[in-house]
Amino acid sequence: MNEMTAISFVRQNRERFLSEYREFLAIPSISTLPEHTSDIQRAAEWLAAGLRRCGMTEVEILPTAGAPVVHAEWLNAPGKPTVLVYGHYDVQPVDPLDEWHSDPFAAEIRDDCIYARGASDMKGQIAALLFSLEALAGQGPFPVNLRFLLEGEEEIGSPHLAAFIGTHRDRLACDVVLNCDAGIHAPDHPSIVYALRGLAYFELEVRGPQKDLHSGMFGGSIRNPIHVLCELIAGMHDAQGRVTLPGFYDAVRELDAEERAQLARAPYSDAQWLAMTGAPGLFGETGYSTIERVGARPTLDVNGIWGGFTGQGAKTVLPARASAKISMRLVADQKPEDIHGQLEAYLRTHAPKEITWTLRRHSSGPGAIMDRHSPYMRAAVDALRTVFGAEPFFKREGGSVPVVGLMQQMLGVDSIMLGFALPDDGIHGPNERQHLPTLFKGVETYIRFLGSL
Amino acid sequence: MNEMTAISFVRQNRERFLSEYREFLAIPSISTLPEHTSDIQRAAEWLAAGLRRCGMTEVEILPTAGAPVVHAEWLNAPGKPTVLVYGHYDVQPVDPLDEWHSDPFAAEIRDDCIYARGASDMKGQIAALLFSLEALAGQGPFPVNLRFLLEGEEEIGSPHLAAFIGTHRDRLACDVVLNCDAGIHAPDHPSIVYALRGLAYFELEVRGPQKDLHSGMFGGSIRNPIHVLCELIAGMHDAQGRVTLPGFYDAVRELDAEERAQLARAPYSDAQWLAMTGAPGLFGETGYSTIERVGARPTLDVNGIWGGFTGQGAKTVLPARASAKISMRLVADQKPEDIHGQLEAYLRTHAPKEITWTLRRHSSGPGAIMDRHSPYMRAAVDALRTVFGAEPFFKREGGSVPVVGLMQQMLGVDSIMLGFALPDDGIHGPNERQHLPTLFKGVETYIRFLGSL
Numbered sequence: 021m022n023e024m025t026a027i028s029f030v031r032q033n034r035e036r037f038l039s040e041y042r043e044f045l046a047i048p049s050i051s052t053l054p055e056h057t058s059d060i061q062r063a064a065e066w067l068a069a070g071l072r073r074c075g076m077t078e079v080e081i082l083p084t085a086g087a088p089v090v091h092a093e094w095l096n097a098p099g100k101p102t103v104l105v106y107g108h109y110d111v112q113p114v115d116p117l118d119e120w121h122s123d124p125f126a127a128e129i130r131d132d133c134i135y136a137r138g139a140s141d142m143k144g145q146i147a148a149l150l151f152s153l154e155a156l157a158g159q160g161p162f163p164v165n166l167r168f169l170l171e172g173e174e175e176i177g178s179p180h181l182a183a184f185i186g187t188h189r190d191r192l193a194c195d196v197v198l199n200c201d202a203g204i205h206a207p208d209h210p211s212i213v214y215a216l217r218g219l220a221y222f223e224l225e226v227r228g229p230q231k232d233l234h235s236g237m238f239g240g241s242i243r244n245p246i247h248v249l250c251e252l253i254a255g256m257h258d259a260q261g262r263v264t265l266p267g268f269y270d271a272v273r274e275l276d277a278e279e280r281a282q283l284a285r286a287p288y289s290d291a292q293w294l295a296m297t298g299a300p301g302l303f304g305e306t307g308y309s310t311i312e313r314v315g316a317r318p319t320l321d322v323n324g325i326w327g328g329f330t331g332q333g334a335k336t337v338l339p340a341r342a343s344a345k346i347s348m349r350l351v352a353d354q355k356p357e358d359i360h361g362q363l364e365a366y367l368r369t370h371a372p373k374e375i376t377w378t379l380r381r382h383s384s385g386p387g388a389i390m391d392r393h394s395p396y397m398r399a400a401v402d403a404l405r406t407v408f409g410a411e412p413f414f415k416r417e418g419g420s421v422p423v424v425g426l427m428q429q430m431l432g433v434d435s436i437m438l439g440f441a442l443p444d445d446g447i448h449g450p451n452e453r454q455h456l457p458t459l460f461k462g463v464e465t466y467i468r469f470l471g472s473l
Numbered sequence: 474m475n476e477m478t479a480i481s482f483v484r485q486n487r488e489r490f491l492s493e494y495r496e497f498l499a500i501p502s503i504s505t506l507p508e509h510t511s512d513i514q515r516a517a518e519w520l521a522a523g524l525r526r527c528g529m530t531e532v533e534i535l536p537t538a539g540a541p542v543v544h545a546e547w548l549n550a551p552g553k554p555t556v557l558v559y560g561h562y563d564v565q566p567v568d569p570l571d572e573w574h575s576d577p578f579a580a581e582i583r584d585d586c587i588y589a590r591g592a593s594d595m596k597g598q599i600a601a602l603l604f605s606l607e608a609l610a611g612q613g614p615f616p617v618n619l620r621f622l623l624e625g626e627e628e629i630g631s632p633h634l635a636a637f638i639g640t641h642r643d644r645l646a647c648d649v650v651l652n653c654d655a656g657i658h659a660p661d662h663p664s665i666v667y668a669l670r671g672l673a674y675f676e677l678e679v680r681g682p683q684k685d686l687h688s689g690m691f692g693g694s695i696r697n698p699i700h701v702l703c704e705l706i707a708g709m710h711d712a713q714g715r716v717t718l719p720g721f722y723d724a725v726r727e728l729d730a731e732e733r734a735q736l737a738r739a740p741y742s743d744a745q746w747l748a749m750t751g752a753p754g755l756f757g758e759t760g761y762s763t764i765e766r767v768g769a770r771p772t773l774d775v776n777g778i779w780g781g782f783t784g785q786g787a788k789t790v791l792p793a794r795a796s797a798k799i800s801m802r803l804v805a806d807q808k809p810e811d812i813h814g815q816l817e818a819y820l821r822t823h824a825p826k827e828i829t830w831t832l833r834r835h836s837s838g839p840g841a842i843m844d845r846h847s848p849y850m851r852a853a854v855d856a857l858r859t860v861f862g863a864e865p866f867f868k869r870e871g872g873s874v875p876v877v878g879l880m881q882q883m884l885g886v887d888s889i890m891l892g893f894a895l896p897d898d899g900i901h902g903p904n905e906r907q908h909l910p911t912l913f914k915g916v917e918t919y920i921r922f923l924g925s926l
Contacts, residue, residue, distance in 0.1 A: 052786040112788060119684065176786055217689060221787045230751025231572065232902035236670060236872030239802050240772035241746065241763045243756040246797075247706065247775060254707035257700065293694065298683025301827035303696040310694045319693035322700060323790050324781035329798060333505040333629055334674045334835035335565060336800060336873075337776050337901055344699075345782060347789060349692050374754035382787035419689030420789075448790055449685035 023471045026155040030463050033151075037463075038134075038456070040070070041147040045127040045136040051087060051110035051176045060087045060172045063109040067146065067170055068092075074153040076166070082188070084180040087172030091191060094166045101396075101473050102165035104194035106423055106435065107146040107201060108174030111138035112448045119450035132456055139454040140445035145200040146170065148440060148459050152466035164473045167194055171423075174201070177221070177383020178422055185430045196396045196436060197427050198469075202417075203441030207458045209287045210404040210412040212397070213437040215315065218350035218387035219420040220359040221323075223380040224249070224367070225343045232328075235338040242338070243374040246327045249342040253322055255370055256346075260306040263320045263348070265362040266369075271354045273389075275316050283311050286413050296444045315416025319349045345382075349418060356384035385422025390434045396473070400436050403468035407461050438469060476924045479608040483916050486604075490916075491587075491909075493523070494600040498580040498589040504540060504563035504629045513540045513625045516562040520599065520623055521545075527606040529619070535641070537633035540625030544644060547619045554849075554926050555618040557647035559876055559888065560599040560654060561627030564591035565901045572903035585909050592907035593898035598653040599623065601893060601912050605919035617926045620647055624876075627654070630674070630836020631875055638883045649849040649889060650880050651922075655870075656894030660911050662740045663857035663865040665850070666890040668768065671803035671840035672873040673812040674776075676833040677702070677820070678796045685781075688791040695791070696827040699780045702795040708823055709773055709799075713759040716773045716801070718815040719822075726805045726842075728769050736764050739866050749897045768869025772802045798835075802871065809837035838875025843887045849926070853889045856921035860914050891922060 030037070049063035050056040064081050067090045071079045076092035087110060095102070114124040114137050122128040124137040134144075156162055169192060171181055185192060205211035228245040229238070258264050275283075293310050294302055304313035313319070327342025329335035348359050360381060371377050391397065392414055404412040417437070424435045440462030446452045483490070502516035503509040517534050520543045524532045529545035540563060548555070567577040567590050575581040577590040587597070609615055622645060624634055638645060658664035681698040682691070711717050728736075746763050747755055757766035766772070780795025782788035801812050813834060824830050844850065845867055857865040870890070877888045893915030899905045 052784070052788065113782075113784065115782075115784070116685070219689070219789070221789070228750075228752045231899060231904070232569070233750060233899075234872060234901045235774045235776055235800060236672070236802055236870075237896060237900075238750060238767065239774045239871060240757045240766040240770055241755055241871075242750050242752045243754075244774050246778050247710065250703035250706040250775070250778070253700065253703040297681075297686060297691060297695050299681045299695045299827060300829055301696075302694055303825070303827045304693045313693040314691065317693055321688045321692045321697050321791055322703070322781065323688055323788060324783045324792070325699050325703070325795065326779050326783040328775065328777035329566075329568075330777045330779040330796075331505070331566065331568070334798065334800070335505065335776060335901065336672070336674070338774055339777070340902075342778065343783075345787065347688060347787070349689055372756070374752060374756045376753055417689075418692060418694075419687060443690060446684060446686075447690075448687045448788065449793075451684070 022159055023467055026159050026467045027464050029155040029158055030151060030460065034460065037151045041144065042127040044143050044147055045138055046125050048125050049110050049172065050113050051173050052113050060110060064088050064090050064172060067109055070150045071168060074150060075157040076168070084184050086180045089184055090168065090170040092168040094162055096161055097163065097165045100164045101195040102167060102193065103470070103473065104167045104169060104192055104197045105149060106197050106199045107142060107170045108172065109143065109146065109170055110172045110175050111141070111143070112175050116450060121451055133453040134456060135451055135453045137452055139452055140441040141447035141452065142201045142439065142441070144454040144459050145439040145441065145462070148462040149200050149466050151463045152470070155467055156470065163471050167192060177385070179383065181423060182426055182430065185426065192431060194431065194433060196433055199421060199424060199435040199437050200439045201421055202437035202439030203443065204458070205287065205413070205415060206442065207455060208408070209410060210408040211415040212400055212404065212412050213415050213417040214392050215389045215416040216387055216421050216424055217418055218354065218356060218385050218425065219347060219422065220350060220356040220384040221345070221347040221382035222363060223343060223345050223382060225341055225378050227341045227376045228374070229338065229340050232340050233338040235336045238338050243372060244338055245375055246339060246342040248372060248375045249327065249344055252367065252370055253344060256320055261304050263318065265366045267358070267362050268318065271358065272318060273352045275312065280312065282414065283315065283416065284309065286311055286415060314418035316351060318351050318354055320346065322346050349420065350387050352387045352389050354387065356386060385420060386425045388424040388428060394434060396436050399472045400438050400469055402472060403465045406468055407465045438465065475612055476920055479612050479920045480917050482608040482611055483604060483913065487913065490604045494597065495580040497596050497600055498591055499578050501578050502563050502625065503566050504626050505566050513563060517541050517543050517625060520562055523603045524621060527603060528610040537637050539633045542637055543621065543623040545621040547615055549614055550616065550618045553617045554648040555620060555646065556923065556926065557620045557622060557645055557650045558602060559650050559652045560595060560623045561625065562596065562599065562623055563625045563628050564594070564596070565628050569903060574904055586906040587909060588904055588906045590905055592905050593894040594900035594905065595654045595892065595894070597907040597912050598655070598892040598894065598915070601915040602653050602919050604916045605923070608920055609923065616924050620645060630838065632836065634876060635879055635883065638879065645884060647884065647886060649886055652874065652877060652888040652890050653892045654874055655890035655892030656896065657911070658740065658866070658868060659895065660908060661861070662863060663861040664868040665853055665857065665865050666868050666870040667845050668842045668869040669840055669874050669877055670871055671807065671809060671838050671878065672800060672875065673803060673809040673837040674798070674800040674835035675816060676796060676798050676835060678794055678831050680794045680829045681827070682791065682793050685793050686791040688789045691791050696825060697791055698795040698828055699792060701825060701828045702778070702780065702797055705820065705823055706775055706797060714757050716771065718819045720815050721771065724807045724811065725771060728765065733765065735867065736768065736869065737762065739764060739868060767871035769804060771804050771807055773799065775799050802873065803840050805840045805842050807840065809839060838873060839878045841877040841881060847887060849887070849889050852925045853891050853922055855925065856918045859921055860918045891918065
C-alpha cells in the first residue's frame with residue numbers, strides 16, 4: 021500500500037470532499053429535540069451510503085430503542101488487527117440561535133474554518149475518516165480489518181448504546197477502538213488524549229407555594245424557591261473552589277509527581293486559555309493548574325437555571341418553583357451512582373423545611389484512563405508526528421466520552437482517541453467551527469495510522 | 474338621594490352587570506407586552522363608553538407617551554367635596570398559561586367566583602364602581618363632585634403617570650382620591666388599608682465567558698456566571714431573613730407598640746396565611762409576625778432567574794451569562810434611589826473579578842402611609858361596617874400602589890383605598906379570580922360611601 025498515493029488522492033479531491041462534508045453538516049440531526057427524529061434518520065442514511073462508497077462489505081442501519089446505529093464491516097485482512105471505528109452523527113441543539121453569525125446548518129466557510137453545528141463535534145471527524153478510507157480503497161485491500169459503530173445519541177448520553185453493544189457483541193469484536201470523537205491541542209501542536217472525565221447530570225426542582233404569588237402581598241412571609249435554589253447552588257462550592265458534596269473527593273485518583281510534571285510540559289499557557297474563553301479571569305480549585313483543573317480534577321457546573329418571570333419588563337411574582345440543571349465532571353475512580361447519593365445527601369442536609377425538592381437523573385458515565393504504552397497508542401503518536409511535523413504530547417481531556425468506559429467494560433478494549441477538533445472550536449455553543457487545514461491533516465493522519473497497524 | 478333604591482337597582486340588574494364585567498375582562502389589555510397595544514386602546518374605549526352611560530359630563534381618552542388615560546368629570550354638586558376616582562384598566566401577563574384551568578380571558582364563573590386575568594386586579598373593582606354610579610344616576614344628581622383618572626400602565630409601574638398629573642393638574646384637583654385598586658381581608662371581615670409598600674425593581678446580568686462553552690472542556694477553569702449569580706443572590710439575606718444590602722434598614726420607620734398591638738388584632742392566623750400560599754411553611758425576618766413582615770417590613774425577592782440551557786434533556790454548557798429580576802418592597806421612609814445605590818454597593822463589594830455585571834432599573838415608587846382619622850376614612854369605614862355587618866379593621870398592605878404616594882406628592886391629597894379584592898384571589902398568577910358576592914357588596918359600599926360624603 022502506498023500511503024503517499026493515498027495522500028495525493030486526498031489533496032486532489034479536496035473540493036469534492038469539502039462539498040460532501042457540507043452536505044453532511046446540512047442535516048440538522050439534533051438528538052435532544054424530538055422534532056428532528058427524521059433528520060437523525062437522514063444522517064444515518066447519508067453515512068451508510070458513504071461507507072458503501074468506500075468499499076465496506078456489510079453496511080446496515082440497525083435499530084435501537086432510540087436512534088439507529090450505522091454498522092459496517094470489512095474483514096478481509098487475515099492476520100491483521102481489527103479496528104472498531106466509533107463515532108456519532110447526532111449534534112447538539114443550536115440555541116442561542118441569535119448569537120450565530122451564519123445559519124448553523126448552512127456550513128459557511130470563513131477564514132479557513134467551516135461554521136456549522138456539528139462541524140467539529142463530530143461530523144467533521146467522521147467525514148475525515150471516510151475520506152481516508154476512500155483514498156485507501158484506491159490502493160488495494162485495506163491494511164486492517166474494519167468495523168464501524170456510528171451512533172445517533174451521543175449528545176443525549178448514549179442511552180441505548182450499552183444495550184446495543186450487549187446485543188451485537190459478536191459484530192463488534194475487535195482489538196482496539198478508533199474513537200474519532202477527539203481533538204488535538206493546536207494546529208501546530210498535536211496531542212493525544214489518554215484520560216477522559218465522566219459525567220453525572222441532574223435536574224433539581226425546588227417548590228415553594230402551590231402557585232405563583234404576588235411578591236407584594238406575600239413577599240417576606242414565605243421562602244422564595246429561587247432564593248433557596250440559589251442558596252443550595254452557592255453552597256455547593258467552598259471559597260477554595262472545591263465541591264462540598266459529602267465524600268465528593270473520596271474516590272478521586274490523585275495525580276503523582278511524574279504525571280503532573282508531564283502535564284506541565286504541554287505547550288499551553290493560562291493567557292491562551294483565557295483568550296479562548298473570553299472571560300475576565302480564570303478561576304478554579306486552589307492548588308491545581310488550569311490543565312489539571314480541567315483534566316484531572318472533578319468539577320460541578322450548573323448548566324442551566326430558570327424560575328419565575330423571565331420575559332421583558334417587570335412582573336412582581338413570587339414564583340412557585342425554580343429549577344436547575346447541575347452536572348459533575350468525574351475522574352477515575354469516581355462512580356456516577358455515588359455522586360447521585362452525595363448530591364441527595366447534600367440536599368437532605370441543606371434544603372430548608374419551607375420548600376420541597378425533587379432530583380431527576382439525566383445521563384451519566386464514568387471517567388476513563390488508557391494505557392499510554394500500547395502499540396496502537398504508539399502508532400497514533402507516530403502518525404501524528406509524521407503529518408504534523410511536531411512531537412505529540414499526552415493529554416487528559418476535560419470532556420466526557422462515556423463510550424470509552426463502556427468499550428473498556430463491555431468489549432475489553434482500549435480506545436485510541438484520534439480526532440481533529442480544536443479547543444476553541446466552540447462546540448455545544450454558537451458559531452461552532454472546524455479548522456479545515458487541521459481536518460485535512462487529520463485525513464492524512466488516519467491514512468498513516470491505519471496503514472501502520 | 475335614596476341609597477336603598479340605588480341598592481335595589483343593583484340587585485335587579487345583577488345579571489346585566491355581570492355580563493358587562495365579563496365583556497371588560499375579555500379584553501387582554503396586558504401592558505407589559507407590546508403586541509397588546511390595541512387591546513389597551515380597546516379597554517380604554519370600553520371604559521369611556523361606560524362612563525358616558527353613567528352620566529359623566531366630560532369623558533375623554535387623553536394620550537400619554539404610553540397608554541392613554543381615561544378622564545371624566547361631573548362637577549354639579551356645589552358645596553360638596555370633589556372625589557377623584559383612580560383605577561387602572563391594564564392587567565398582568567398570563568404566563569404560565571398551562572396552569573390556568575380556563576382561558577384567562579373567557580371569564581368563566583365557577584362556585585361564586587369569576588376566573589380571569591384582571592378579574593380582581595382590578596377590572597372587577599372599576600366595574601363595581603361603574604355599577605354604583607349607574608345606580609346612583611337613577612336617583613337624581615350625584616351626591617358629590619366626581620373626577621376620574623383611569624390609567625393603562627399600572628402593571629408596568631405607571632411610567633407616564635407623573636407627567637400626566639403634572640400636565641393635567643387642574644383637571645385632577647380634588648379633596649380626596651378614591652383608589653379602587655384595593656381589597657378587604659375576607660368576605661366576612663372588611664378592612665381598610667392605610668399603608669402601602671413601595672417598590673424598587675432591578676434586572677441584574679452576570680457575564681463570564683464571551684460565548685457559551687463546553688462544560689467538560691472548560692468546567693473547573695473559569696467561573697460559571699450562574700454560580701456567581703446564585704452566590705450574589707444567596708448573600709442578599711442573612712440567616713435571620715434580613716436583607717444584607719448596606720444601609721437597607723437605615724431609613725425604615727419602626728413600628729411602635731400601639732401600632733403593633735393594633736395590627737395583632739386583625740382577624741387573621743398563620744394557618745390561614747399558610748393555606749393561602751400552599752407552601753410547606755412560613756418564613757421571614759426574625760422578630761416580626763407574618764402580618765408585620767408583609768405590611769411593615771421591607772423585603773427583597775428574586776422574581777425571575779434564567780441562564781444557560783433550560784430546555785428538555787441534558788446540554789453540557791457552561792453559559793456565557795445569567796440574569797435575575799430582583800425587586801425590593803419598601804416601607805416608609807425608604808427611597809427607591811437609595812435602594813439602587815445600596816444594591817450597586819453590594820454588587821461592587823461582593824461580585825468576584827472573574828465576571829462582569831450590569832444592573833438595569835425597572836419601575837420604582839416609594840411607600841405611603843395615610844391619616845387614619847380623616848372624615849373620608851371614617852366615611853369609608855362606616856360604609857363597610859353597614860354593608861358587611863362587621864367592624865372593619867385597619868391594615869397595612871404588602872403590595873405597592875405607587876400612585877398613592879404620587880397623589881400625596883403632586884396633588885396634596887390622601888387616598889382612600891376602597892376595593893373588594895381578596896388576599897387569595899391569585900392576582901398576578903394563574904387562575905386569578907374575583908369573589909362575586911364580595912364584589913356586589915362592594916357596589917353597595919361605593920353607593921353608601923359616596924352618598925355619605
